Amino acid sequence: MRDRLAGLSPRRRVFVLTVGALALLLVGAVAGRVLIARSSGADAVAQDRPGPVLLVPGYGAGTGGLRVLAARLRSAGREAVVVEMPGDGTGDLREQARVLDRRVSEALRGGAPSVDVVAHSAGGVVARLWVREHDGAGKARRIVTLGSPHQGADLAAAGSALAPGACPEACRQLVPGSGLLRELGDRAPDPPRWVSVWTDDDETVRPEASRLPGATGVGVQEVCPDARVGHTGLPADPLVTAIVTRALDAGPPSPPGRGDCGAPRG
Incomplete structure (x- = not known):
């Protein structure tokens, strides 16, 4: 030159x-x-063209409650599929994120404009890993997490300290302050749009640990003060179904108020 x-x-x-x-x-x-x-929060995918909903199980890979939620979403006119995780869902969360990405890729190859993800418990951490490591921001429209240990789970910390041999890889990754959680940071990536749901009755994940800065936060008892739902019951609870359905609407996600308590239970 x-x-x-x-x-x-x-x-x-x-x-x-x-x-x-x-x-x-x-x-x-x-x-x-x-x-x-x-x-500034610009959306990477169209918000007015919802694609299929992929439901991600948590630690242990239990899908019973998610299947109830999927059936209700299908009744409301949405395509909804529960993602089956390998083994019992206690292995590497990064591998689970790869499994999720394969299911997302299948949906996109089938003509879907994007996907919505609803994740229970540790599945919410899997969803965050997927967004970070598999360009989820360019594939997902909404992500809703239910009782997810975004800040880690005290039970995992106790298991890792008291019975290391009984705390498999996913358990160790969910210990507060683990290397994996530090990599993810303490905020929801933007895009996509996030909604984090928790219950005060959660006996597995502290409600405070389910809060995710940058996400629209919804406490079940903030909507219905007399609601009683524990950790495992979140996916199948009718009120939570109403919260999830609202979060997946075409409009911007917004937390329901106490005035919305009656309708979901009706």
């Missing part, structure tokens, strides 16, 4: 260098606009 410039007249060199500088400034401005759009 230097040899080419040397062969030009002084005026021509000034012209070429000026054009080059302007090109660099233009590239920088475009990149800056992209970064600003991403940081």
